Amino acid sequence: MTPLSAKPLIRPLDRSLIADLGRLFESSRATHGCWCMWFIIPVRDYDAGRGDRNGRAFAGLVESQATPMGLLAYMDGRPVGWVAVGPRSRYARAVKTPTLRETRRDEDEAVWLVSCFYVLDEFRRRGIAAGLLDEAVAVASRSGAAAIEGFPTQGSRITTNDAQVGTEAMFAACGFRVAHRPSSNRVLMRLDLR
Numbered sequence: 001m002t003p004l005s006a007k008p009l010i011r012p013l014d015r016s017l018i019a020d021l022g023r024l025f026e027s028s029r030a031t032h033g034c035w036c037m038w039f040i041i042p043v044r045d046y047d048a049g050r051g052d053r054n055g056r057a058f059a060g061l062v063e064s065q066a067t068p069m070g071l072l073a074y075m076d077g078r079p080v081g082w083v084a085v086g087p088r089s090r091y092a093r094a095v096k097t098p099t100l101r102e103t104r105r106d107e108d109e110a111v112w113l114v115s116c117f118y119v120l121d122e123f124r125r126r127g128i129a130a131g132l133l134d135e136a137v138a139v140a141s142r143s144g145a146a147a148i149e150g151f152p153t154q155g156s157r158i159t160t161n162d163a164q165v166g167t168e169a170m171f172a173a174c175g176f177r178v179a180h181r182p183s184s185n186r187v188l189m190r191l192d193l194r
Helices: 015-026 043-049 052-064 128-142 168-173
Strands: 009-012 070-075 078-087 111-119 147-150 177-180 188-192
Touching: 009 128, 015 052, 015 070, 015 078, 043 052, 070 128, 078 128, 111 128, 128 147, 128 168, 168 188
Parallel strands: 111 147
Antiparallel strands: 009 070, 070 078, 078 111, 147 188, 177 188
């Protein structure tokens, strides 16, 4: 990993930053139209809304949620990275996956989930995702979360389809421990905050 000469500025997403997030998401075919709704709404709604409708739904959540929908990283005033994070209850579709199915539903409000990362190609391998994860932990802790979890890819071979959830090594470096290995490519990791 090539470290950054300057640390990114990381800000919790609020309505004033939605346009910046939109510019970041428009930069890639993978994120264009997604608006980080994949783990929040049913797949049929996600597919039908890919684009402006998902964007409007996401903006509505930014307005209605008591906690931020995620964090944006900036370099020289330019949005370069994103992490989606919040109470596990927000991610209705994610909690039904085999990876999270065995987690306790009575913890869904108190336990936060890191569901997705995105970093611009030219800023990858420079510690931005790790910085976003560190700040996600800090925001969860300040917000009173009991714990924070993620479901990164395990092992050293990461495909493009799995990169958005982070890596086991990155989560471990941030203090997360393995809670469960539900499949050959995913691991549930947890960091208790109180």
